[in-house]
Amino acid sequence: MPRENKRHSVFCVEGMSGDLEHIKQRLLKQMLTKKPVEQKCPVEKRGDKVKLEEALSKCRVVLVDFWAEWCGPCRLVEPVVEKISEEYGDKLAVVKINVDENPDVAASFEVYSIPTLLLFHRGKEARRFIGYSPMLYRNITGLLNSYFSSV
8 A cells, every 4th residue: 555655646746747837838928928017207307317317228218308497498398398298108208407407417418508308219319409499399299109109
């Protein structure tokens, strides 16, 4: 009788290894087919170098607004940036850089006039908008739509 118990326990272990292999394969298949969870892109009203670098590393598309409180045209650009931020939600990071508080950041991106908007796609500057234009919203959203329609 003890001999049968050994065979039975060996059989159970061998049967279990097949079951474990099946479970392992199923879990691996689930992991490979699961879509990655996209991180939410930030909207930074008071951005700095660190927040900008974080947004560029974390998000596929980043809109950077270089502005100053005393700048009249910057006040015209602000509602455009706010509207774009609301429409594109978590897909788009928006970082507002006050050039008076962060002159080093503005200089590193060669921003000499404000308002200046930089649009980054996949970490690289894709487009630069200097000043205000009534077509600003349409120009930016046209580019954004092309970026988000292509994966």
